[in-house]
Amino acid sequence: MEKRSPVVGIFGHIDHGKSTLLDYIRKTNVVESEAGGITQHISAYEVVAKDGTKITFLDTPGHEAFQHVRTRGANVADIAVLVVSGEDGVKPQTLEVYKYIQESKTPFIVAVTKMDKPAADLDRTKQNLAESGIYVEGYGGDVSCVPLSAKSGAGIDDLLEMITLQADILGLTGDPETLGEGVIIESRVDPKRGISAVAIIKDGTVSKGTFAASGGALTPLRLLIDAEGVQVESLSFSSPVQIVGWDKLPVVGGVFKTFLKKDEAVEYTDQQPTTNNQQQNRGKDLGEGVITLPLIIKADAAGSLEAIENEIKKLSRERIVPKVILSSVGSVNENDVKAAIATPGTLILGFHTKVDSSAAALAERSGVNISLFTIIYELTDKVSTLLTEKEPRIEVEEISGTAKVLKLFSTAKGKQVLGARVLTGKIVLGNNLKILRRDVEIGHGKIKELQQAKVATSEVGEGTEFGTMIESKLEIAPGDTFEAVTLVTK
16 A cells, blocks of 8 residues: 545635635636636646645535535545635535535635735634634634635645645555546546546556446546646546546446456446436426426536536426426537427527537527526526516416495495495505405405595505495495405416
8 A cells, every 4th residue: 555645625615716726726727717717617636735745636616506516526535625715704605515524524624715805804714614613723623724815825835735734644545556446526528539537546546458437337448638638548546537438428426446357347337226317308297287498408517417407496486397308418419409399498508518510500490499608607597587487477366455344325326335444455446345244255346436534535544444435236234344456467
């Protein structure tokens, strides 16, 4: 067994500086290349600390839509860095991520970012952490806390040193002589290379010429790519690796193993439960009067697809629900458009993906709507707007006021003049009425005239006595009550 370098997950609330921190460590600029400055994929980077220790960093999305991707990150990481802004303190996603870190029993370090900002306050942030049950050194706990600035680089070396120290305490080891295995952290369909997956090697060495298997997916290892995008012959534990050429899309979060012989890999896949990455006709039985908005979703990566489907589920309404009839990784193709034609009213949503020219031509001829997005909340906003537009409208009766009849003055040809008092709400000229006797509805009427203190008025409010002429076939008596009802379209 040899010493193994740590795999470190960077977790925290959106816009608290996770990607900017990694940018500084890697000396690249990832944030500007991400749509809207939001990390929307889990990524893995390998860096070397001052003492020569290699560290593999996982950058995880902060946006709440990518909750499951973050959870997998926490399960893959040996050490977690919980990023908290020195300006904003603890936020809901900070606590959500802290919960995952605790559940996965991952050792963690708190990094307080944005310390270069005038509003940053380290003591206030530590106090805020303590109030949220996260106890750092000096504030009732033993969790290391490193203040830093991802802009100036102040405190970055301290963070790397703390990570290597924590790794030494954990005593991470691996066997370089054994066949490599690890965890799939992302998978996607590349138009040129086919199906590829990014994985973290947790033990052993992954080498070209062997075979990899994950769940029901299999590939001969002809092309291995390291964290820098360079083709390599082999990679060992803790390194990120891109494995290209799978026969199926490996499940994100699944374990992968390598084998010397194809037969062994095939035997392993045969023993795994099968999963279908292209799911169809999902959705629970709908209640009476509930309609569906059929959707087809295409995304560039499995993690994104999962996040989008989870967000869309949250948009269901009482009388209309979004229903994903088809979803898969890859570009929008002719089969997707044909599926949309088969289910009229289907919208095709693409996330960080393209539309095949043949699919675009067929969609235009058939009137199928394809919408492409690079930011997840813009996609969900579109679905929400469509649900509002297509939701069935119904007319419901609402009671705007009630009144009690005090005195009957006259009756003539279905019209009755009487005095009453408003009990609740207001009574308005022209209101339709439900007439009740001893709380039982006995008939209907309509307010034709309305007076207060013998002066004509358009409405009377709660507690007011008034005179009115009611049109009704029913003989109204003192002590009866009536409810003013209006039809409201919802």
